Amino acid sequence: MLQSETKIRVRYGETDKMGYVYYGNYAQYYEVARTEFVRKYGVTYKELEERGIMLPVNSLKVKYIKPAFYDDVLTVQATINELPGIRIHFDYKVFNQNNELLNVGETTLVFVDMKTGKPVKAPEFFLDNIKQFF
Amino acid sequence: MLQSETKIRVRYGETDKMGYVYYGNYAQYYEVARTEFVRKYGVTYKELEERGIMLPVNSLKVKYIKPAFYDDVLTVQATINELPGIRIHFDYKVFNQNNELLNVGETTLVFVDMKTGKPVKAPEFFLDNIKQFF
Amino acid sequence: MLQSETKIRVRYGETDKMGYVYYGNYAQYYEVARTEFVRKYGVTYKELEERGIMLPVNSLKVKYIKPAFYDDVLTVQATINELPGIRIHFDYKVFNQNNELLNVGETTLVFVDMKTGKPVKAPEFFLDNIKQFF
Amino acid sequence: MLQSETKIRVRYGETDKMGYVYYGNYAQYYEVARTEFVRKYGVTYKELEERGIMLPVNSLKVKYIKPAFYDDVLTVQATINELPGIRIHFDYKVFNQNNELLNVGETTLVFVDMKTGKPVKAPEFFLDNIKQFF
Numbered sequence A, B, C, D: 001m002l003q004s005e006t007k008i009r010v011r012y013g014e015t016d017k018m019g020y021v022y023y024g025n026y027a028q029y030y031e032v033a034r035t036e037f038v039r040k041y042g043v044t045y046k047e048l049e050e051r052g053i054m055l056p057v058n059s060l061k062v063k064y065i066k067p068a069f070y071d072d073v074l075t076v077q078a079t080i081n082e083l084p085g086i087r088i089h090f091d092y093k094v095f096n097q098n099n100e101l102l103n104v105g106e107t108t109l110v111f112v113d114m115k116t117g118k119p120v121k122a123p124e125f126f127l128d129n130i131k132q133f134f
Helices: A023-040 A045-050 A124-133 B023-040 B045-050 B124-133 C023-040 C045-050 C124-133 D023-040 D045-050 D124-133
Strands: A002-009 A057-064 A073-080 A087-095 A101-110 B002-009 B057-064 B073-080 B087-095 B101-110 C002-009 C057-064 C073-080 C087-095 C101-110 D002-009 D057-064 D073-080 D087-095 D101-110
Touching (some): A023 A045, A023 A057, A023 A073, A023 A101, A057 B023, B002 B023, B023 B057, B023 B087, B023 B101, C023 C045, C023 C057, C023 C073, C023 C087, C023 C101, C023 D023, D002 D023, D023 D045, D023 D057, D023 D073, D023 D087, D023 D101
Antiparallel strands (some): A057 A101, A057 B057, A073 A087, A087 A101, B002 B073, B087 B101, C002 C073, C057 C101, C073 C087, C087 C101, D002 D073, D073 D087
């Protein structure tokens, strides 16, 4: 199991007329958490792309429990429970500053070779950094 | 079964550096489809809120199949298969102008009384418009 | 003078906790209006890019007069008053369904050759469609 | 003169198909900078709203010089040069991690009493924190 935690402060423009963070914006928070997760384990998402690998999202699930509000400081916990193959699966938990669980989510992303457009295995230079943890 | 179809043209700002519609933006497309669905069946979402009912999203699922690109004209099909109770469940299918299926999704929303903050049954004035179809 | 009008219905996710359309979202509405403007005069923005020309925005101004609300149907009027050279300048006016003027804006965009990254003159195939109007 | 600096890392979803941060997203970066500015000087934007004052944006200007890219770490400098009255005026400068100036901007916001909907003077509890600097 590998885990990272990322802090995100809610922006005004991310709220909607209910006063809550708009439900679609958590996809972006999850993305930020993935970016920081990957960085923590020695690679950057940007570098993956520079090496010709892109990671489109294959599936997204969110279960909303409580809303987040403007100026809340959220902690987005991202976890992978298995070594990535062609796919990499992340689980997320979002907490507010009172440690209340706001939502849980999942995404699956696919490693794709930008030239061929075909799925490929997770690149070695990425796996090397993380396989010791499994 | 009740169904509506909504056309949405992809905006430049909705794409990301991959050239695809950013995965999180479909949540907004689904929302537009829900708004038009409800309007088609005689109520507006806005009216629901004016009558003291809000509809926060409880869960979201998206399965991404193919990407959408800038200036594509998408058709977002929204369907409900059962009469809403405290919850209303929508299924979505998004097609592009070539009739390719781009993604399928689901959301569950909860009817909430704005004053009490408690879940309530779908209001009669809304059900009246749709129950004939079940 | 060349003018186009585009209708945009305000999405829920475009509002903020004040209940207004978030001030930054008008940039996207202006973009939609530009896209439709260009289409009206025989080219598509997408085609421009396919022909190796991109149009980054050089400056933006917005003067906010009244807010827009969820589900409002806005009319975005885009105007160009002079034949584009290296730059193309648009003026915008946004009205709601009651014909109230909500804001006025301006953008200047630059024609850039994607290969060289250098500014270039507006391409002939684009000018051909519009120069008759000046 | 009062100044604050805020760091913002560019999110994937904030880029567009050109690979640049979408021009409309700087409005949100400026908002984040304003929020941090106000916090630095002893109040929070949220608190202002809780005390019945809202601050809708009256005008926005952006002059784009260079693009920002995914994963860039931006510094958004926000400055006020005069004591706020009914209006508060901010100037912004956005730099990337190489200290290149990416854009400069301005916003004017108006203090509005939420109950009456009328413009009001900047509240004393806010001015008290900043007037020593003028």
